[in-house]
Amino acid sequence: MARTLEIVGERWTLLVVRDLLFGVRRFNDLQRHLDIPKAVLAARLATLEAQGLVERDARRELTLTERGRDLWPAVHALMAWGERHCNDAGPRRLFVHARCGTTLDHLGACPACGREPGPEELETRSGPGAEPLRDDAVSVKLREPHRLLAPL
Amino acid sequence: MARTLEIVGERWTLLVVRDLLFGVRRFNDLQRHLDIPKAVLAARLATLEAQGLVERDARRELTLTERGRDLWPAVHALMAWGERHCNDAGPRRLFVHARCGTTLDHLGACPACGREPGPEELETRSGPGAEPLRDDAVSVKLREPHRLLAPL
Numbered sequence: 001m002a003r004t005l006e007i008v009g010e011r012w013t014l015l016v017v018r019d020l021l022f023g024v025r026r027f028n029d030l031q032r033h034l035d036i037p038k039a040v041l042a043a044r045l046a047t048l049e050a051q052g053l054v055e056r057d058a059r060r061e062l063t064l065t066e067r068g069r070d071l072w073p074a075v076h077a078l079m080a081w082g083e084r085h086c087n088d089a090g091p092r093r094l095f096v097h098a099r100c101g102t103t104l105d106h107l108g109a110c111p112a113c114g115r116e117p118g119p120e121e122l123e124t125r126s127g128p129g130a131e132p133l134r135d136d137a138v139s140v141k142l143r144e145p146h147r148l149l150a151p152l
Numbered sequence: 153m154a155r156t157l158e159i160v161g162e163r164w165t166l167l168v169v170r171d172l173l174f175g176v177r178r179f180n181d182l183q184r185h186l187d188i189p190k191a192v193l194a195a196r197l198a199t200l201e202a203q204g205l206v207e208r209d210a211r212r213e214l215t216l217t218e219r220g221r222d223l224w225p226a227v228h229a230l231m232a233w234g235e236r237h238c239n240d241a242g243p244r245r246l247f248v249h250a251r252c253g254t255t256l257d258h259l260g261a262c263p264a265c266g267r268e269p270g271p272e273e274l275e276t277r278s279g280p281g282a283e284p285l286r287d288d289a290v291s292v293k294l295r296e297p298h299r300l301l302a303p304l
Contacts (some may be wrong), residue, residue: 001170001227013162018153035202067237073259074229075153081226082156085219091224107225108259112265116259 004052008071012036013044017068020054021119023152024138025061029046033138060149069149072119078111080106089129096123096146119148159203164188165196169220170227172206173271175304176290177213185290213303221301224271225260232258235281243279249300250299251273271300 008014009142015034024030031041045062048054053068067106076095084106095104098121109116124146132143141152160166167186171199174181183193197214200206205220228247230248230286236258247256250273254264276299293304 001231001234002167003238004230005166007238008230009161011157014157014161015154030285040186070236071233071299074233076224077157078154078160081223082153084222086155086159088247109268116261127196143229 007047007053008045008074010044010047012040014075014078016041016044017053017064017071018079019070020062020064020068021148022076022138022142023126023146023148023150025063025146025151026145027060027062027069028105029136029138029152030062032136056114064149069119073116076108080108083127083129087129092129092131093142094124094125094127095148096145097121098123122148124148159199159205160226162196162199164192165200166223166227166230168193168196168200168203169216169223170231171229171290172214172220173224173300174290174294175300175302177215177303179212179214180292181288181290181304182214184288206283215300221271225268225276228256232260239281241281244281244283245294246277246279247300248275248297249273264300274300276300293297 006033007015012034016030018054019030024033027041030039033099045054047066052065055063055065057063096102097110097113100112101112102110103126105111123145126143138152144152160169164186168182168208176185179193183190197206201208204217207215207217209215248254249256249262249265249269250268252262252264254262257263269275273299275292278295290304298304
C-alpha cells in the first residue's frame with residue numbers, strides 16, 4: 001500500500017483518476033472541473049503516464065489504461081465514504097448498474113445481481129445532494145446520466 | 153470525494169488508518185512501523201482525531217471510531233490494487249474471512265459467502281510475497297495470523 005500511495009497518494013491524483021473514469025478526456029476540462037493549478041495537473045498527469053495508468057492518443061486526449069481503470073473500486077470506496085460521512089444532504093452522485101438499472105450499494109455491489117460491476121458497466125447520475133451551482137463543462141454534462149469511461 | 157481527500161488524502165494518513173485497522177494502538181509502534189517522522193505522525197493523528205476518525209483512551213491508546221473503521225473498503229481496495237499492479241512476488245498480505253476461512257478476492261468479497269465482511273470479521277496473514285526483513289514490533293507480530301482491530 002505504501003507503493004500504491006507513492007503513485008496515487010498525492011493530493012489531486014485520485015481526483016484526476018476519478019474524472020478520467022467519468023470520461024473526461026481533455027486537459028482543460030480536467031483543469032476547470034478540478035479547479036487545480038495547471039502546473040500541478042501537468043505534473044500529476046506526467047506521473048500517471050510514467051506509471052502506466054494514463055495514455056494519450058494522437059490528439060492528446062487522455063484515457064485510463066487497464067491499470068488505471070483498476071482503481072475504480074478504490075475511487076468508489078472513497079466516494080462512498082464521503083457520501084456517508086461528509087454529506088448531510090443525501091448522495092451527490094449515484095452509480096447505477098446499467099444493465100439492470102439498480103443503484104450500487106456503498107460497497108460497490110449491485111443489490112440486484114450481487115456482483116460488483118466494473119466502470120464500463122456503470123452509469124452515473126446526479127443524486128439529490130448534488131451541488132447545482134458549478135457551470136464548468138464537465139459539471140454541466142454530469143447533470144445528465146452518463147456512462148462511465150464514455151467520452152464526456 | 154474532494155472533502156474525503158481533504159481528510160485522508162495527505163501522504164501517510166491512509167497508512168496510519170491501515171495500521172489502526174490492523175490493531176496498532178500506540179504512537180511509538182505506528183512511528184516505527186511506518187518509519188515516519190514523529191512530528192508528521194502527530195500532525196496526521198491530530199487531524200484524524202479532530203475529524204472524528206480516531207479516539208484515544210485514558211492510557212493514550214489509539215482506536216478507530218466507526219467513522220474511521222468505515223474506511224476499510226477504501227484501504228482494502230488500495231492494498232488490492234498494489235498487490236495486483238506493483239508486486240511480482242505474489243501477495244504480501246492476505247485477508248481471510250475468519251468464520252469460513254476463505255481468502256477475500258481483490259474486491260473485498262468472500263468467494264464462499266458472497267458477502268463483503270467488515271474488518272472485525274477478518275484475519276490477516278502474511279502472504280507468499282511478504283518482506284521478511286523488517287524487525288519492528290508490528291512487522292514481527294504481523295507475521296502470525298491476526299484478527300483485524302484486535303490490539304496488536
